[in-house]
Amino acid sequence: MNRKKHRYWLDSPDNVRKLVYGLYALCAALMLLDFFYHKHTNFPFENWFGFFAWFGFIACVALVLLAKQMRKLVKRDEDYYGDV
Amino acid sequence: MSSLNPALILVLGALPALALKGHLRAVYVLLLPVLSFLQLYTLPAGIRAEFEILGMLLTTLHLDRLSFVFAVIFHIAAFLLILYSLHTRDRLQQMATLIYAGCAIGAVLAGDLVTLFIYFEAAALSSVFLIWARRTPASYGAGMRYLIVQVISGLLLLTGIILHARSSGSIEFTQMDPGTPGGALIFLAFGIKCAFPLLHNWLVDAYPQATVTGTVVLSAFTTKMAVYALATAFAGTEILIWIGLLMTAFPIFYAVIENDLRRVLTYSMINQLGFMVVGVGIGTELALNGTAAHAFAHILYKALLFMSMGAVLLRTGRINGSDLGGLYKSMPYTAGFCVIGAASISAFPLFSGFVTKSMIMGAAAHEGYTLAWLVLLFASAGVFHHSGIKIPYFAFFAHDSGIRCKEAPASMLCAMALAAVLCIGIGVFPQTLYALLPYQIGYQPYSLTHVITQLQLLFFSALAFTWLVRQGLYPPELRSVNLDVDWFYRKPGRWLAEHAMQSIVAGEQKMGVWIKKLSFSAGTRLHRHHGPQGLLAKTWPTGSMVLWVAFLLGVYLIFYYVY
Numbered sequence: 001m002n003r004k005k006h007r008y009w010l011d012s013p014d015n016v017r018k019l020v021y022g023l024y025a026l027c028a029a030l031m032l033l034d035f036f037y038h039k040h041t042n043f044p045f046e047n048w049f050g051f052f053a054w055f056g057f058i059a060c061v062a063l064v065l066l067a068k069q070m071r072k073l074v075k076r077d078e079d080y081y082g083d084v
Numbered sequence: 085m086s087s088l089n090p091a092l093i094l095v096l097g098a099l100p101a102l103a104l105k106g107h108l109r110a111v112y113v114l115l116l117p118v119l120s121f122l123q124l125y126t127l128p129a130g131i132r133a134e135f136e137i138l139g140m141l142l143t144t145l146h147l148d149r150l151s152f153v154f155a156v157i158f159h160i161a162a163f164l165l166i167l168y169s170l171h172t173r174d175r176l177q178q179m180a181t182l183i184y185a186g187c188a189i190g191a192v193l194a195g196d197l198v199t200l201f202i203y204f205e206a207a208a209l210s211s212v213f214l215i216w217a218r219r220t221p222a223s224y225g226a227g228m229r230y231l232i233v234q235v236i237s238g239l240l241l242l243t244g245i246i247l248h249a250r251s252s253g254s255i256e257f258t259q260m261d262p263g264t265p266g267g268a269l270i271f272l273a274f275g276i277k278c279a280f281p282l283l284h285n286w287l288v289d290a291y292p293q294a295t296v297t298g299t300v301v302l303s304a305f306t307t308k309m310a311v312y313a314l315a316t317a318f319a320g321t322e323i324l325i326w327i328g329l330l331m332t333a334f335p336i337f338y339a340v341i342e343n344d345l346r347r348v349l350t351y352s353m354i355n356q357l358g359f360m361v362v363g364v365g366i367g368t369e370l371a372l373n374g375t376a377a378h379a380f381a382h383i384l385y386k387a388l389l390f391m392s393m394g395a396v397l398l399r400t401g402r403i404n405g406s407d408l409g410g411l412y413k414s415m416p417y418t419a420g421f422c423v424i425g426a427a428s429i430s431a432f433p434l435f436s437g438f439v440t441k442s443m444i445m446g447a448a449a450h451e452g453y454t455l456a457w458l459v460l461l462f463a464s465a466g467v468f469h470h471s472g473i474k475i476p477y478f479a480f481f482a483h484d485s486g487i488r489c490k491e492a493p494a495s496m497l498c499a500m501a502l503a504a505v506l507c508i509g510i511g512v513f514p515q516t517l518y519a520l521l522p523y524q525i526g527y528q529p530y531s532l533t534h535v536i537t538q539l540q541l542l543f544f545s546a547l548a549f550t551w552l553v554r555q556g557l558y559p560p561e562l563r564s565v566n567l568d569v570d571w572f573y574r575k576p577g578r579w580l581a582e583h584a585m586q587s588i589v590a591g592e593q594k595m596g597v598w599i600k601k602l603s604f605s606a607g608t609r610l611h612r613h614h615g616p617q618g619l620l621a622k623t624w625p626t627g628s629m630v631l632w633v634a635f636l637l638g639v640y641l642i643f644y645y646v647y
Contacts, residue, residue, distance in 0.1 A: 008413060010481070020550055027547050030540045040533045042449035043457070052461075056541040059465040060548035067340035068559045074567040075341070081565065081574055083222040 027053070086126070087133040089145045090155065091193060091203070093120040094162065094186030098179045110170050113178055117162040117185070124155055124189075132195060143195025143256070149522040150376060154192040154312045156520060157380045158185060160506070161304040161387060168391055168499035169297040171398075180213040181301050188305035192312050196255045197245045197270075198644070200313070204241065204277070205637055207306060208234035209630065214298030215290055223293040228629075229570070230290035234306075235633050237276035242640055244269030260317045271318060278310035278361065279354050281330040285570040287354065288338075292346040292403075296394040299346055303353060303390050304383050311360045311379050320367025325448075325456055328365055331358030332463035338568065339470035343404045343561050345479055346393050349386070352429070352471040355463055356382050362460065363444040366451055369523040374443030376521050381428065381436035381510055388425035388503040389475060392418050395492035395500070396479055402487075405474075405561035410484030418492045419480040421500040428507040430472035430542060431464060436507045438538065439514035439529040446527075465545045472542075473549050478561060 009015050031050045041047055097116045104112055129152070133145035147155075162185035169178055187207035194200040208231065215227035248266030249255050262271040279287045291302050318324060332355050339351035356378070363375030395418045396411060397403045412419040424435070431437035441464065448457045491497070510517050514529055552558040592614070 006413075010412075011484075020554070023543070023546060023550060027543050030536070030543055033536055033540075037532055037536065039537070040531065043454060046537075050540065052537040052540040053544040055461060056465045056544035057548045059462045060469045060545045061552065063336060063462075063466050063469060064340055064548075064552055064558060067337040068557075070337055071341050071559065071564075071566075075562070076565045076567060078563045078565055083225050 087131060087145060088123055089133065089190065089193060090120040090124040090127075090159075091186045091190030093123060094182050094189065095206075098182035098186065101179055101182065102175055109175075113166050113182065114163065114170075116182060117159050117166060120186075120189070121156075121159040121163075124152075124159065134195075140198070140255070141196075142199050144190075144199050145193050146195025146257075147193060150312065150315060150372075151192045153376045153380060153520045153522065154308065155189050157383050158189045158192065158305065158308075161185070161383050162189075164384075164387060164499050164503055165297065165301045165304065167502070168300060168394075168496055170495035171493040172295075172297060174217060174295075176213060177217050177295060177297060180210050180217070181297070183210040184214070184301065184305060188309050191309045195257060197241075197248070197257050198255055200257055201238065201241050201245060202641075204309065205235075205238045207309065208238065209634065211302055211306065212630075214301055215294040217298060218293060218295045220293075226290045226293035229573075230286050231630070231633070233276060233286035235637070237273045238637065239640070240269050240276070241273035242637075242644070244271075244273060246644060257316060259319065262318055262321055262323075267317075271321075274310050274313045274317070275327075277306055278314060279307060279331070279357055280327055280361075281334060282569055284331075284335070284354055285568050288335075288347055288350045288568060289570050291350045291353075292344050296398045300387050300390040300394055303349075303386050307353065307357055308379050308383060311357065311364070311375065314361065315364045315372060315375055319364055319372060322365055324361050324365030325453065326365075328358045328361030328363075329456055329459045331355065331361060333358075333459055333466075336463065336466035336470055338566060339466075340474070341559055341566060343406055343564060345403050345405055345408070345475055346390065346397070348405075348470060348475060349389055349393065352467060353386060355467055356386065356429070358463065359441055359444050359460065362456065363447065366444075366447050366453070368447055368451065369525055370443055370450065370527065371447035373518070373521040373523050373525060373527070374440065374447055377440040377443060377517055378437075380517060380520075381440040381507070384503050384506050384510070385425045385428035385436055388421060388500060388507060389429065389471065391496065391500050391503065392422035392425060393475070393479065395496050398496075399489040399492060400487050404563065405478035406563055408479045408485055408487070409482040410480070411487060411489075412480040413484070414487065414489045415480070415491050417497055418500065419476065421497075421504050422476045422480065424504040424507055426472040426476050428511065430468035431538060432511075432542060433530070433535045433538060434508065434511045436510035438511055439517070440510075442529050442534060442538075443527060461541070465541055468542050468545045469549060473546060 031053050034050055039047055045051060094116055101109060101113050127147050129147060131145065131147050132143055134141055134143050136142070162182070165181055165185070166178065169181060184207055187203045187210060191200055191203035191207065194203055212227050212231045215223050215230060244266045245255065248260065248264065248270060251264060251266055260267045260270060262268055276283045287307070291299050294302055314324065335351040335354040339348045339355070342348045342351060360375045360378050363371040363378065393403060395415065396408065399415065400408065400411070402408060428435040428437045431441050445457060445460050448460060518527060549558070596614070
């Protein structure tokens with residue numbers, strides 16, 4: 001297999017970093033878009049600057065950190081039910 | 085025959101498939117859903133096929149606009165699933181798939197409650213073989229628990245039907261009142277099949293234990309039959325909004341910490357079902373259209389995600405996030421299709437979820453359910469997080485696990501490609517799907533506000549993921565089991581059952597001694613049945629369990645007819 005020696009684009013940490021910076025730039029651009037168009041909304045709070053952006057960010061961080069705490073309560077050994 | 089039920093083409097047509105071999109069988113099983121689909125299309129709208137049995141008028145076929153859209157997507161799913169399963173030589177699985185799909189179609193075309201009940205039960209019985217076909221002790225146990233829950237749901241449904249028929253004098257399957265005893269039981273029976281909170285565990289327990297193809301097949305039908313049934317019988321029941329919200333919000337926490345990637349997808353399935361249930365609860369034309377459209381899109385992208393995970397399981401023999409990673413190098417096409425499924429479930433613009441989920445959220449906003457709308461928004465961010473990012477990331481990217489394997493078989497790639505094309509097709513040409521929906525309303529998903537706000541939500545969710553991973557805050561994938569509601573019946577419930585059984589056996593033995601003292605002949609008779617060689621002392625094969633369940637259901641049914 002010639003694939004074994006093949007180095008993929010994503011194997012390089014530099015390229016991963018490029019992707020991450022690309023994401024940062026995209027997020028910044030999307031946030032700034034809020035200045036340039038008129039939102040058609042159902043609720044007043046939707047008009048807050050970048051509402052959907054920070055809602056998405058906070059929701060996900062809260063989701064993950066809470067789920068992590070949940071592990072303390074619900075995590076058991078893989079063979080807990082004795083059927084693995 | 086002009087009024088031939090398409091379901092029968094699949095159910096009866098499945099039997100000869102057992103006798104065929106090789107390419108002939110492949111062509112035959114692929115043709116069946118096509119034929120059945122053509123039959124569905126030739127049926128005139130509003131057709132009713134009725135026949136009388138034991139003095140009861142059954143409407144075995146009733147085609148309205150809601151049942152039509154579900155029947156169409158079930159046919160598309162059946163074709164894709166059969167195509168996906170062509171690599172397997174296990175004929176039993178293909179037969180079970182065809183019968184199960186046929187029953188699901190029969191259920192959504194059923195015009196009365198008794199026909200609906202029969203198809204529901206037949207679907208439960210045929211689908212369990214997709215779990216058992218994995219042939220491991222774990223899948224055997226999970227299949228058993230699955231079957232028991234399905235039968236309980238069936239018995240609740242049947243009791244509900246009897247009570248409902250007695251009070252209303254009709255068995256027609258139409259809008260019902262969940263406040264009546266019969267209506268409440270039917271509501272509960274549908275709720276079990278739809279994985280309502282606390283009743284959901286059969287799904288996350290059993291689906292990931294099924295075979296490579298079995299899990300994909302299971303994901304398409306049972307729960308969506310339940311969504312259809314809820315939409316027909318309980319549209320506009322407000323409690324469904326709150327039930328649906330719990331379904332969207334709670335399982336995603338489990339999805340974040342679950343290691344088995346197919347189980348992650350089952351938790352995310354409950355999240356998606358929650359959106360549909362909220363739509364049913366709101367009950368306006370926009371909301372019901374949204375539910376039907378979301379079910380349609382969901383079956384496709386969920387099948388696509390399960391298909392990609394099935395291909396990974398087939399090729400690597402592993403499905404735990406902790407064992408996988410870097411597979412895009414070996415399975416680039418599968419990885420690409422998985423990403424398309426992930427983009428669809430996350431509702432990226434130009435993908436199917438974007439044009440369907442927004443109808444339900446729009447309906448919630450339109451009716452002024454602020455809290456509900458916020459929870460749905462949270463769930464939308466969450467679904468991107470665990471289905472959209474976690475699944476492709478841990479399977480195909482993340483750290484390289486070093487696994488090198490072959491790409492998925494050609495038949496699987498074809499099925500995934502077709503599903504991917506449909507996911508994008510719906511996203512790009514939403515009006516094609518909207519034309520199939522129950523109500524004709526002008527709905528435009530692509531507005532500047534909707535596109536930008538959705539992109540903001542999604543990219544900042546991605547940002548959160550990236551930030552958490554780079555900070556080392558993201559919980560690692562761990563080999564573990566997470567306790568869920570099934571703990572109650574798998575630990576204390578099991579302990580209780582075992583102890584009850586022991587005391588029954590002990591009591592029986594004491595009784596045996598007593599009877600022996602009283603009468604020797606009676607004692608020997610007891611020994612013949614309960615002794616070491618006795619019929620009742622043998623371990624019972626699974627088949628007899630299923631047979632008895634079927635027998636019990638049959639007796640109930642006859643009871644019903646006689647009454």
